[in-house]
Amino acid sequence: MKDAAKAMRAATETVLAGLSQTQSDRVLHGFADPDRTRWSYTPRDHHGLSLTEMDVPTRKAFHRLLATALSRHAMAQAVTIMALEEVLDLDESGRKDRHSGGYYLAVFGRPGSPRMSWRIEGHHLSVTATIVGDAVAVGPVFLGANPHRVRAGRTAVLAPLGAEEHLARDLLASLPVDLHKKALITPVPPSDIRSRNQEQVNPRLIDPSGVPVAALDDEQRQMFAALLALYLERLAPPLRPSVKETELHFAFLGRNKEGAGHYYRITGPDLLIEYCNNTGDHAHTVLRTPGGDFGRDLITAGHRG
Template structure:
């Protein structure tokens, strides 16, 4: 890859905000597919109802889809446009920095085939714009972005971002903390609650070694831990909201607002925040934010607590399952037959 991805992505003209993310995704997907020859398209395109769409993995492994390293510069730019149709400026920056960290690991571990910033794959499911549903995925080590579009609605989960090293301690990227906000906002909230006498926020002295939902295709609600938003002061609630917005706000404004509205509709007071492990930088920790409809989980335990995994799941809405079943039933009632 000649131009570093970040430079390429940040040099693209910013998409007009008045173009909805759905329209932007369709046009970016069409352009991306249009830039591919038959052999590459063969790798990039999958049936919408096939098994591959829900194959969610964030660990280093063999993957399907078309990898960045097999794309020409034009195709690479087209793939970046797809990311740009989904992510906010902040989200884009995090995604590109995660890819940069693969290069950092490559230097540290001296294993270039295992750690390869070119091994991020684009997959398109179904036909962009298909009313019955279509989707796409951008996935590689520590970054798993899944989008499902049904009509004018978009499901953005499962959404997984991770950072190893969580803080780069040497070399040209020294000081880089890709998921600083995901750590700092949550740790500050845990400490504010403890200082305010709400020690129940801590549900265990020891952090679990990994996020509990792992690479499960379906996420189910975990044991309720910590404190309910309804037990927090206005300021503490605001801090919790800010943490949630850090995850949701990785996406473009219209997507982020729709997701926050869903969380509010299910009841913000029913959202719980629980913490495990140490409450100081450098200590191993884990937290989760769980509401009636969603879960955000983060763990920093591996590599001497310098390796963060952060995931965002929707119990009914991952891979657009809720929208698809609603769409299907709608058509059954209308006498339409969609199979």
């Protein structure tokens, strides 16, 4: 964890070193700034500086900072999601002027201070990391995709969140009738992830919890473990939350058919994973630790390493 904090602080310094004073003033904010916890995955006026306003070396430093929080495969998902903005712009005939440079960095606190946070964010991507002393908390982590798949005829050539869909569908299909009834809450999916971009998760929005993982057989539990790992392993190895699978639940809303709208969630003590694709071709996913998002637990504990 200490090495992760050191790497993040150094990577933040490298980005800042490539900025003019005017640009730095836009990126740097006080740790107590209320915007630190006002995250978003939809287009908005963002705190910070966008990729389009950075020179090439600073853009590289931006991506290297993001990579301090994410695993290799999640980094691949993240940069693919950024690039998908160009495809979505083509689909919309440029009406909303979407582009792959519309991703912003904001830093709260300074890299040398005891507490600091950074956020990289834009359409369908939001990653927040908080550093308190030598400890790091990453979350919320949001990845989305529109379109969910890019096809050549009937063949999918790009689907950055495809595994997140198929593993969940396979798990639901494997359940016997009694467990299937517990897992399938309703055949109608919600319009979006239930927690949206709330600063703190409202527990009422993620109830009922669905089927307990403790009730699954060995084969089903292996399928669940693969799905869970896909989300937890979005984070770099030292930053992944520790969970007990037998304390978790799995719930599915929608139809278990490719192309149909659907939603699922994994919930447990201080863990929330949500996936929503209510149209079949526009996916939203989030990994949250409600007690630890935005470093809340680290700040409360006054962690010093």
